[in-house]
Amino acid sequence: MELLKEKIRTEGIVLSEQVLKVDAFLNHQIDPRLMQQIGHAFAERFRDQGITKIVTIEASGIAPAVMAGLELGVPVIFARKYQSLTLRENLYISKVFSFTKQTESTIAISAKHLHANDHVLVIDDFLANGHAAKALLDLIGQAGASVAGLGIVIEKSFQEGRSLLENEGYRVESLARVKSLKDGKVTFVD
Amino acid sequence: MELLKEKIRTEGIVLSEQVLKVDAFLNHQIDPRLMQQIGHAFAERFRDQGITKIVTIEASGIAPAVMAGLELGVPVIFARKYQSLTLRENLYISKVFSFTKQTESTIAISAKHLHANDHVLVIDDFLANGHAAKALLDLIGQAGASVAGLGIVIEKSFQEGRSLLENEGYRVESLARVKSLKDGKVTFVD
Numbered sequence: 001m002e003l004l005k006e007k008i009r010t011e012g013i014v015l016s017e018q019v020l021k022v023d024a025f026l027n028h029q030i031d032p033r034l035m036q037q038i039g040h041a042f043a044e045r046f047r048d049q050g051i052t053k054i055v056t057i058e059a060s061g062i063a064p065a066v067m068a069g070l071e072l073g074v075p076v077i078f079a080r081k082y083q084s085l086t087l088r089e090n091l092y093i094s095k096v097f098s099f100t101k102q103t104e105s106t107i108a109i110s111a112k113h114l115h116a117n118d119h120v121l122v123i124d125d126f127l128a129n130g131h132a133a134k135a136l137l138d139l140i141g142q143a144g145a146s147v148a149g150l151g152i153v154i155e156k157s158f159q160e161g162r163s164l165l166e167n168e169g170y171r172v173e174s175l176a177r178v179k180s181l182k183d184g185k186v187t188f189v190d
Numbered sequence: 191m192e193l194l195k196e197k198i199r200t201e202g203i204v205l206s207e208q209v210l211k212v213d214a215f216l217n218h219q220i221d222p223r224l225m226q227q228i229g230h231a232f233a234e235r236f237r238d239q240g241i242t243k244i245v246t247i248e249a250s251g252i253a254p255a256v257m258a259g260l261e262l263g264v265p266v267i268f269a270r271k272y273q274s275l276t277l278r279e280n281l282y283i284s285k286v287f288s289f290t291k292q293t294e295s296t297i298a299i300s301a302k303h304l305h306a307n308d309h310v311l312v313i314d315d316f317l318a319n320g321h322a323a324k325a326l327l328d329l330i331g332q333a334g335a336s337v338a339g340l341g342i343v344i345e346k347s348f349q350e351g352r353s354l355l356e357n358e359g360y361r362v363e364s365l366a367r368v369k370s371l372k373d374g375k376v377t378f379v380d
Binding site: 023024025028029030031032033035036058059062063065066067069070073074075076077078080109110112113 | 213214215218219220221222223225226248249252253255256257259260263264265266267268270299300302303
């Protein structure tokens with residue numbers, strides 16, 4: 001998605017060879033028009049797949065997921081961080097290890113909103129080592145639902161997330177694939 | 191907003207005389223089409239006010255805020271919970287006491303994205319005692335920006351949030367105003 005790559009080039013900040021900061025349009029400030037176009041791009045890729053629900057994770061996955069849900073005409077569920085929940089019964093629960101923060105957190109989805117007959121599109125802002133994606137897939141598996149694939153806004157292709165997911169048979173559609181963050185510069189996969 | 195009230199009546203769950211749970215379409219599962227209509231309703235109320243930015247708080251404020259931002263053509267900033275931040279410099283910081291959870295949390299906005307010449311619409315999912323709204327207003331004040339008003343999806347009118355904000359001169363626009371949650375039933379302000 002050329003517009004997204006252009007945004008990353010002009011407004012992304014390379015913090016290290018591992019970390020790309022996109023607080024200007026995705027992770028803190030959000031560009032709603034760009035989110036609409038991202039939602040459209042995901043919808044195009046998964047339109048005829050019989051999706052019944054989108055699953056994402058709070059907070060940065062919500063904007064792209066809701067825009068995709070709007071276009072596909074399906075509800076969005078955002079997995080919640082366990083400590084932000086007021087009710088703690090009847091939940092699917094999984095753990096995510098954050099490499100950036102070196103902490104483990106627990107995420108949850110209410111069993112009430114995800115069912116065995118759902119066919120799910122997973123959407124997230126970043127794919128790096130695949131930990132968050134695998135935790136979401138674990139929650140979906142607990143519900144007995146099936147997975148159409150994963151829609152990722154920015155993939156760090158130099159990390160192992162994509163290959164881990166593809167090895168397990170999942171379809172991964174990333175709108176921008178970052179090949180390297182060397183020398184303070186973003187290079188994309190062709 | 192009649193459609194929203196109908197959703198609350200049919201899918202909202204009254205947990206106590208104080209607590210209304212709307213996990214079915216706003217706080218956990220999100221109805222994207224309803225969010226679009228909510229965004230439209232906020233845009234209608236604030237269209238000619240010279241808004242330059244929308245400020246909300248993660249996570250449940252994001253969907254309605256992004257839809258309003260799309261229609262008003264302005265960026266959205268979501269205040270982040272401090273523990274979720276990777277960078278902690280150059281921030282405006284404020285504290286929010288959560289009555290529901292009986293805990294205090296710290297929220298922040300990067301000084302890079304909010305400026306003295308911004309004219310801000312604050313959007314949030316709920317207005318109860320006004321603690322979250324006041325923390326957001328505090329952050330906006332630290333930036334020296336001005337406030338056009340607050341757009342609230344669901345107001346619990348039996349709590350003091352609205353009067354606190356109006357007493358300080360803020361315009362409050364709530365799309366559904368809940369008068370009472372007595373006897374397990376939602377009653378709206380006329």
